[in-house]
Amino acid sequence: MYGQNGQLKGYRIDGDTIIFSFDKRDYNRFSPDSYKLKQDFKDLDIESVVVSGEFNSWSKDKWYMSQVDENRFELKKSIDDFTDEFSWEFKFVVNNAYWAEPTSKDPNIAKAIKNGMRISGVYNLKMYTAYPNPNGNACFKLKGFENAKSVILAGSFNKWDENLFKMNKVEDGWELTLQMKPDVYEYRFIVDGQWMEDPDNISKIRNEFHEFNSVINIKEYTAFKLRGYTDAKKVILSGSFNNWNEHELVMEKKDYGWKYVLPLKGGKHHYKFIVDGQWITDPNNSVKEYDGEGNINSVCMVK
Known part of the structure; x- marks a missing residue:
């Protein structure tokens, strides 16, 4: 789960710029299109690295990265180049032929799907446009619940993901600050598996379960x-x-x-x-x- 101090692999967001970052030391597997995994990624002679994902129709030859040192490649894109979707799956393609395979331990992974079927042992990275940032524009707080083991923030800004945004325990409860695009969002807290509205937010809307979602308007x-x-x-x-x-x-x-x-x-x-x-x-x-x-x-x- 990704808390405020977590580190997502493969990209970072700086203001209105998305910076894709590939470090060959982070990978030990690669695969051709057959998805038969190969080992010894470190021995692959890297000539080029491309960002390939849902946002560019999984192209292997459009979004070329620039090499910044012996191990790292980067590509900068404006956040305006993307639609209003919250998340996109992506991978890095080496030499226009080999897919760099992230591990299942990475904080932002999704099981790869081909022809509607999940592929065993193959994962894609995920990029999110709402993300934890201590200097972000939306601070979510839940007072009390000091004995809770885990509190998750879920909402329309992360497709109601039940695991992604783990809140941080603070002196008087739980807290998480996000950087979000301006819009109106619905959200709830998940306290040790139990969903609840924000008790300190009077702005709310009834949901399909005859309960209430809290509402936040980011301007x-x-x-x-x-x-x-x-x-x-x-x-x-x-x-x-x-x-x-x-x-x-x-x-x-x-x-x-x-x-x-x-x-x-x-x-x-x-x-x-x-x-x-x-x-x-x-x-x-x-x-x-x-x-x-x-x-x-x-x-x-x-x-």
Whole structure:
């Protein structure tokens, strides 16, 4: 199980960048497509390493890694290159022919499946976009239950996995901090095998078992800037995020123009500025859309 201090193999996430990392010293087995396992991986003459997974249709010749030293290869990808799925299975392919086989002891593995059947002794690594990070944007806490042996955090952000996110025991209960994409998520705690809602979170929704899932809304602070218009007396930010209120979000005057920062949930947001009573789109944002009523609005995407 993966706690806050755990280490997932094969990748790390740095801000908006996913860094795939292959170290040949971590592997002792490889296999051709026949899945007949070979030994002595250390004796394989490595000429190239490719990241292959669900995100690139298991290609053996697209996502080439760069060699950083005698043993390690890396590849950096923007998190925007991936869909909104929570997890993806992947492997490293050596010399465009051999699959590096992780061990069943690795913290982020999944049994490989071919033609709908699990393959004995063969595993894929898994990559997650919600992951434990002590500096993350979502801290989950469960007070009490000091005598519990194990508390797991499960939710829509990890496909309700019953083992992945093991919470850490702290002085007054249990705690785990995650880094998550902005969105609305449902979750529950599993205390020694027993599922329960978060007793300290009043936001909840009934589930299919006639119980309740707790709800958390992860937002991202987003800065809206209007450059110029320094002679204006008042500028208002208005958009789909506040039902196009014409008075609520009064922007702050800066040397370059005007600014307003507010937390937004993930997804697409339409907006405009109201400059001394005149509605305008954002002149520094080329992304615009019709709203279905004949109006053109600027677009802000929060991911």
